[in-house]
């Protein structure tokens with residue numbers, strides 16, 4: 194799948210204050226369906242807050258978030274997950290004592306009301322069988338199938354992050370927000386994760402928005418990049434445009450642009 198002109202997400206005049214701190218100020222941006230859209234900027238620029246407002250962790254102080262043409266501002270994370278807007282975190286939110294397969298199986302039950310125990314034990318056989326089949330399919334897709342029975346805490350950092358992606362996929366995302374997906378990875382793990390992100394977009398048709406400080410990865414992966422500074426939009430464009438934008442170089446990229 195390639196990016197379309199159609200926006201899946203529209204952020205309009207977004208503002209978020211914490212007491213006297215203006216974390217996000219008058220931010221507007223469009224994320225096109227099928228795109229990989231980067232959100233970059235210096236520490237404290239407001240990227241995580243923007244993700245938190247889009248994904249329903251905080252209500253906006255001002256402005257709107259529109260998803261598939263619908264105003265979703267201030268809706269709960271769980272309601273947004275039902276609509277396919279799924280956020281992943283910097284730190285993994287996996288059940289480390291469970292197997293790889295069980296983590297993904299639990300992800301398949303996001304809308305089920307059953308308790309954790311009954312989900313793991315599988316009180317409803319037909320639902321459990323369907324969940325297991327789906328989970329195994331996702332693991333195969335991400336080439337994690339040979340690790341299905343491994344206890345999650347035994348996985349390498351790279352595999353744990355890939356598993357986080359598998360759990361997110363189990364929730365049938367349409368828009369996935371990835372928070373620093375390459376943090377703490379070695380170059381080989383980063384290369385592999387870049388391939389996975391591309392695969393999820395190409396073959397599952399999932400639109401991806403990501404925050405990332407690894408400029409080489411961002412430049413190689415994203416179709417469009419939004420640059421924030423002091424809570425506001427500083428620039429937006431293709432990696433080429435952003436990389437050559439003097440304002441961006443001065444405010445953020447500096448020597449990092451040479452490394453990318």
Ligand SMILES: Nc1ncnc2c1ncn2[C@@H]1O[C@H](COP(=O)(O)OP(=O)(O)OP(=O)(O)O)[C@@H](O)[C@H]1O
Pocket residue numbers: 211214215216234235236237238239240241242243
């Ligand atoms: N819950 C909060 N309470 C108070 N201030 C906050 C809160 N969350 C964020 N801020 C402030 O808002 C500003 C933007 O922070 P944010 O974490 O969104 O930036 P960021 O671009 O994600 O930074 P980084 O790259 O370091 O993760 C910062 O000044 C931060 O201290």
